[in-house]
Amino acid sequence: MDTGTHVVMGIAVGSIATLDPVVANDPLLAQTIMLGALIGSQAPDFDTVLKLRNNAKYIRNHRGITHSIPAVVLWPILITAALAFFIPGVNLLHLWAWTFSAVILHVFVDIFNAYGTQALYPFKKKWIALGVIYIFDPFIFIGHIVAIIFWQIGFHQGFTFLTLYFVLIFYYVWRFYARNKVYKLAMQEHPDATHVFISPSFKWRRWHVVIRTKDMMYVAQAEKDQIKYHESYPFEPIPNIPIINAAKKDENLSAFLSFSPSYRWEIVDEGDHQEVRFIDLRYRSKGHYPFVAIVKIDNNHNILSSYTGWIYNQDTLKKKLEFATE
Known part of the structure; x- marks a missing residue:
């Protein structure tokens, strides 16, 4: 939290x-x-x-x-x-x-x-x-603020918060129920799915969904018992090739891979160097995937710089890579 x-x-x-x-x-x-x-x-x-x-x-x-x-x-x-x-x-x-x-x-x-x-x-x-x-979660936070107000105006301090926590138990149960409905809906549409990653959003009834099958990855949003698809990508396991193996030795990419269960990767040729990019698919926001790991590598597979974190525009990313060190 x-x-x-x-x-x-x-x-x-x-x-x-x-x-x-x-x-x-x-x-x-x-x-x-x-x-x-x-x-x-x-x-x-x-x-x-x-x-x-x-x-x-x-x-x-x-x-x-x-x-x-x-x-x-x-x-x-x-x-x-x-x-x-x-x-x-x-x-x-x-x-x-x-x-x-x-x-x-x-x-x-x-x-x-x-x-x-x-x-x-x-x-x-x-x-x-x-x-x-x-x-x-606004409901959890505001619930506590309301309880604090009740306490300050004279309600019993202990029983006020105890009552709140009984309400929160039912709230958590409802959230589990809502998440399981999304999971079942995803499996109905993709019975061959090997993984379904579901993340809550700020809005109660909206969930971020990444569905992985043996061949494809689907980035979607679940809301009102419907799944709306945003993008789809071929599922490509990380290859055993020199440039990727060199990038995986980098601390930033290693940290990203230890944290992210659903991502896609790409190699971008920038002429005098190449960039190995990993993009977390769970945090799509306004058509953009802000959580990334980028490793900048020269043509001899030496790491020039790298970055992992939240990036919302390319100019910021370029500055991060310019000042980053191996």
């Missing part, structure tokens, strides 16, 4: 904690838990700092180890220890338990996005991405 939603979810956890009798009878503990829940709701995303290094590090590692089982165990301990140092005398068990709840909630809701997390690492390295909730 986005940062704002994680913040309001931290407030929700801190509020529900007031239903704990120990917390309810200790105002200082309640305030400390609210602080711990807010920090815990953000802690797994501290790896965003990797973006300061480069996009490859960020793409390969974001929502990786910081969302793993060891991290989920470690974050609450570190946060509890830090808060206990500055606010001595609070109940450590209850502070840890509710901070742990905030961290768990963060990781849990992230698996419902199309991006996903490595939540089961080190037992499984596979990314878990259920693709039922958009990265910013």
Whole structure:
């Protein structure tokens, strides 16, 4: 989820904690838990700092180890220890338990996005991405804002947010139902499909769909029980040829391939060099595919520069490649 939603979810956890009798009878503990829940709701995303290094590090590692089982165990301990140092005398068990709840909630809701997390690492390295909730869901965010308003005007803090979360359970169930309808529709039209990639959009009833068969890849949009096709491409596995093998050694392309399950590739001859381009098909926007990986290679298969990330026009891409280094 986005940062704002994680913040309001931290407030929700801190509020529900007031239903704990120990917390309810200790105002200082309640305030400390609210602080711990807010920090815990953000802690797994501290790896965003990797973006300061480069996009490859960020793409390969974001929502990786910081969302793993060891991290989920470690974050609450570190946060509890830090808060206990500055606010001595609070109940450590209850502070840890509710901070742990905030961290768990963060990781849990992230698996419902199309991006996903490595939540089961080190037992499984596979990314878990259920693709039922958009990265910013207005219903979830606004629901939290409404609950905060109700709390501020006098409604019971804990029961208000607990009620909201009961509503959200049904909302998530409905989103699963809606996604499964899209999947069944895609399989009806392409019974030979080997993969169907479904991503939610900002609009509830609109889904991004990529269908892969043995021979073709279809980029489509599902809405109102219909699939509208945008483009189709021959499905071409990555070939074992020198220029591609050289490009795959590049950090940016390697990061892209570790993240993207549905893409097409092409080799563009620019005269004095060639560009190996990989385009993620999941994020089509206004006829454009903004998430790409480009490797610029000379005629001797030496990497000149590369880039991976979100690009919305060719001028920006050229500038990125000019300043990028191998």
